[in-house]
Amino acid sequence: MFDSVELGQSVDNKTFKEREKELRTRLLILQYRLLELSEFPVIIDFAGVDGAGKGATVNMLNTWMDPRYLRTIGYRAPNGEEQGRPRFWRYWRDLPPKGRTGLYLSGRYSLPLIQRVYDEIDDLEFDRHLAEIIRFENALIDDGALILKFWMHLSKDQQEQRFEELAADPTQSYRITEEDRRNHERYDDFVAVSEQLIIRTNRGRTPWHIIEGADPNHRYIRVGEIIEAELSRHLDAWERRKAAKTSASESNGFIDTGRTTVLDTLDLSLRVPKKKYRDLLQQYQARLGELGREAFTRGLSTALVFEGQDAAGKGGAIRRTVWSLDARMVSVQQFAAPTEEERAHHYLWRFWRRLPDAGYVTVFDRSWYGRVLVERAEGFATEDEWRRAYNEINEFENQIVDHGTLLLKFWLAISKEEQLERFQEREKSPYKHWKLTDEDWRNREQWDAYAQYAHDMIQYTSTSRSPWVLVEGDNKPHARLKVIRTVIDHLEQKIDEHA
């Protein structure tokens, strides 16, 4: 594979100066077009052979382009807070906002490559890791991102020569690390694994650009010109699509046929008497308190998701659940409309950021499911976006579960009559009326539509690995006990598995 790029291409200094001048002007103009539009981010990855000029190329781009809108990020082995989360947590965290460009060194391809070369993982695990990368890239591309991947190459002789040159120069020898030398000895292994890596991750939407790295002038110009061409193409296509899209008809997919939903199958008459409730609640909270401490000690993290109609009792259930947990290990996160910064990222970004570290509990009071509920209902997400979201959410949750986090999703269901009663009660109460907004009444008018959205959501995202727990909510004591009992059961099981 790499022989075909060992062509000895080079650019003399005079030609370089001329081409550089034009190139950087065009790059700047594109950068401002990107910024002005601010509708998608650009992600540029640099991978490849040590000594092939990845860092120098990034420095050059920082000189050519406006550095205020570039961000350079390099990775090392995952640190504590990174190890405590799913593998892709740090890559999600570091995504550039729309309109900006991120330059990545030793990024997501680095770890599987090195682990495979040093036989820390086998082929199967290597493949699995690459498949995860592809899913990550697809999620971003579906959201509009432009991803450019550069593979910088040197032949074995060129690498050796490069290291010898550096070693001979006392002002440069510090650049060669022991790791570089160790890797150089494995050059052939690196090439073999790299070939596999490139073949398996060279997709139509995210191809690899293999760059001959020996001549700096050639390398800079080549990378710059590819960025220019691809960014220009992406911007043009984006603007064309935008112009064409205005006429596209969007649908929230609701057909009012009085269809029975999975929510209709719930027995909302389930009740727990007051006295029994008090006894059980105390007993459950005690048990949950013990388990919470145990989970913390073992580094088991927990994510609890609460969704449900307005006034379904999410807040009350959450408070009773976290009551017995140490406030220092639990965080209740409420998700309303996204902030300016959040809107400038992929919709999953704000949830990725909040995933619990090892041992901690995060409660999501409303969650990523807003994409297929309120965003679907209100047309904030296009039809393509909300339909695609079921799959995106499944993949997101798979990563959480794969990491070993306990993920539980509760749908609190109430009847339309019960909701009305609670709304009226809230109107009368001096300290509850803030809970009731005009929006709640408006949402209530869409009751049947929301029921179908919830039905679809449960159908597509209740998987064996992360099922929905449907909670009969008309009787608050019953609902609260069921929630806490469920958390207890799963936590016990998780701790047993871990023992």
Next chain:
Amino acid sequence: MFDSVELGQSVDNKTFKEREKELRTRLLILQYRLLELSEFPVIIDFAGVDGAGKGATVNMLNTWMDPRYLRTIGYRAPNGEEQGRPRFWRYWRDLPPKGRTGLYLSGRYSLPLIQRVYDEIDDLEFDRHLAEIIRFENALIDDGALILKFWMHLSKDQQEQRFEELAADPTQSYRITEEDRRNHERYDDFVAVSEQLIIRTNRGRTPWHIIEGADPNHRYIRVGEIIEAELSRHLDAWERRKAAKTSASESNGFIDTGRTTVLDTLDLSLRVPKKKYRDLLQQYQARLGELGREAFTRGLSTALVFEGQDAAGKGGAIRRTVWSLDARMVSVQQFAAPTEEERAHHYLWRFWRRLPDAGYVTVFDRSWYGRVLVERAEGFATEDEWRRAYNEINEFENQIVDHGTLLLKFWLAISKEEQLERFQEREKSPYKHWKLTDEDWRNREQWDAYAQYAHDMIQYTSTSRSPWVLVEGDNKPHARLKVIRTVIDHLEQKIDEHA
């Protein structure tokens, strides 16, 4: 001290119900006034004796008030990323935005208390830590924050009784940890140290409210009523001041007398010939590359601040400095106008967040000094705010230096003529003209005023522990070499001290 609160106060259930009803309504109303105004945050701390109901009180407040605008944060022993930064980094990080309320458990008072009781620190270190807390609180109060500190008390007998009750109840016994028991044995030490702590940190603007913790009803009502009274008073005073302030005259303190500034003493004719520059640059970058690796290995972190007139060459000097550093250990942060989220916090908040972790380098391209430069010039900060800022900045930098971080501050100085030449050159260049804005020309008109602001800044914030390095900038080669040479010298010294 505590005898005087062991009064056996209690509130019967009927009275509690009545008072609770009124209280929570009033608290909600205040919470919305706070939110609507959104001009200051509320910080509520809970400290005191184990078993006195700190966590339960926080839970109760979450029930009474609108939890969407409350945030509960509890602390444990500092983790990796917290240890890598100055002590107060995590408390700055977790400050609520203006208009919101933060509830803190085991907060900033917890560590010095426990360390002193277990003799891990002596009286001197204890005092020093408390003095730092007071400075932290003062910085927030000066910015308008309301800080409420509750000390929850139980007598030794009451604590013992509380633990016995919990131990006897199988559904509650999990609440008592070994740490609690260990602390209980040291009850008398805790009381002695707590008294000292309270006496030394009981300031007029942030008094302690000591609460008798034995009776839950009493405790909830007492805490709630104090919050209500203080928040109401703070809001009233704020609105009165606001009404009165409109007529206050603000000054940027500039008197145009052609005064000589410290910048006039620089020899801007200093030059380095091209050939010598190239040789030295390569040599310096090599040395800095070595030192950077060494510092990373030792966990020494570095913060480099760059300020200077427009077109003074900050960007170029920064790029040459970071060139030889591993991109994975260095982060260049540019600070323009603050974002929505940043504006909702203390002006130092966004800089605190970016302090480097152990071993890393952060470059601040413009910095907290904006407070006494552009904010002073443009009237974004009131006269009181920018005058106070010199001291706030000194204290901020003291914490950075105390932590062991290498902090270097560069002022890049150019002559007015040189700036004009660079502006004109930028106008002509196809890829530099983006660097030149109308604002640059406007700032240039204020040249003399900015010189005085810089002079004042250097005078008040160039201390022996964190001096300003004034860089003669008319000749770029000279300026760049001086910057890199300075970083090398200080890094060598730091590594020597560390060895």
